[in-house]
Amino acid sequence: MPLSRSGHGTSSGHPLTFLEPQISQVVSLFRTRYNFAVPDSAVSIESLVKFFPPARGGWRGFLQPFERPSIPALEDLSFSVREGEAVALLGANGAGKSTLLRILATLLLPTSGRARIAGHDAVESPREARQNLGYHAGSDLGFYARLTGRENLLFFGRLNRLSVATARDRIAQFSARFELSEALDRQVRTLSSGTIQRLSLSRALLHAPRVLLLDEPTRSLDAIAARSFRHFLKSELQRGTTSLLFASHSLPEIELLADRIAVLSEGRLLALDTPSSLKQKTSSTSLEEAFVRLTGHRHEGLAPEAHQ
């Protein structure tokens, strides 16, 4: 449950932000026990736990689908993302960022706990959850290489219940906004990584989802393309209609886009606060320093640009 709905895009922390996981759990208890009507957060994560089975090689790999899950990826994770808010997931490789995003995108099942998108449980009502989310995995895969950008967008837009006319309108809008006009009529296999990323973001936004989930959106982009991509995203967020939960190793990206940062380490939530509050509470001069202090060690998971 959001503590405040007036804080869209603000950078100052609410004084009670640190209580949010506990409040979220209490709300969840009321909701399930007493069918208590509570305004929905854009994203709500309650006591989320995920264990994976151990990876096996050789002939035992054949049995891997039936192995008992024993490797922890997320441990008792609880927080929420407010309407119109942008929350960054910050953590080293293996901290659980992608796992969390994939659970929310209904691509992964949690071991226990709840994950909701716009009030819809990702496990019990995956279709309703999917109606409200756009997912971008940060790779330049995921398109039909022999189809044009427009054909790809139209196909995915129509699968998301858009009419042909609406899909075409939206594609035209994104074409202008994301400078895709040339790319739209070329086969995807001929496009650069940066263009495919913009195409992918357009696909994620095409059906006007309430929540955008991005997994390292600038991972495969060069510095200039990444900068341009962030500005596209920032302009999209300033419209205030979409909530964003994204994972990134790039601290400049996080500082540019995020209202709040969820710091994860080994599947646990270490902190959830605004960038300025995190720095203030850890007596740090930079976000990198705050991250290092929170996680207790200098992390190799940060991208080089984070150290600049």
Added chain:
Amino acid sequence: MISVLRELWLFFLRDLYIAKSYRSPVVMEIVQALFGTAMFYYVARFVDSPELRQALPQSGGYFAFALVGFVFLDYLNAALDTFDRSLEEARDTGTLEHLLVTQTSLPAMLAGSALYPFAATTLRIAVYLAWGALLFGFPLRTANWLAVLLVLLVSLLAFSGLGILSAGYLLLFKRGNPAKWLLLGISSVAGGMLFPTSILPDWLQLFARLNPITYALDALRASLLGSVHLRDVLHHVSILLLFAAVLLPLGMLAFAAALRRTKSTGTLAHR
């Protein structure tokens, strides 16, 4: 219902556009069909004899018998292979996860991905039969086309259940197509593709009677070569429908369970 049909159409269009983006496969397939048909014709000329004609259930000689068996194999292959192949392609191109985050349903996704390959296979079969009729005397005039279409449709339904089951296996274990291996293996001996099952030993004939391919092939040969009425194939069609009624839900359930399992183990996109 309309939205499901619309989704199926979208998948069909997707595959049609992808196929169109490659140049000249149609010409190559037509030429390839000519070589295939010619090969059966000359094999049939080599082995044909009055005794062999007597052993065959319909007119048209061994050439017509073998060509129908061969084109049916193509259909069977499509039903068993299509789901695996489209799943593998989606996994390798990274589109699988993006399809799964859309609002489309799993059955629509599976059925939609099979539509174009089935349509293409039907056309290919038509080309084989057309070459056979144009150049090698395949007796098309005896065919009951309504019965042919009905038999092909219920055969597709029956064998698609196994194809979907096999796709579930692929999703879970990442390699292999056990349904294809098993069914094509058994059918090559006890399915009556290239020789009548009546020449098999008794115990193998029993095997043939338990095999849906035997019924599908018998009905298809009767429809194409036997000058039969639609009601004459209804017995075989109802047996095939029975297979479909069991195999399709079983395949869907197994695929959904495999998908759930891979979503639990985090191996959905693994190769």
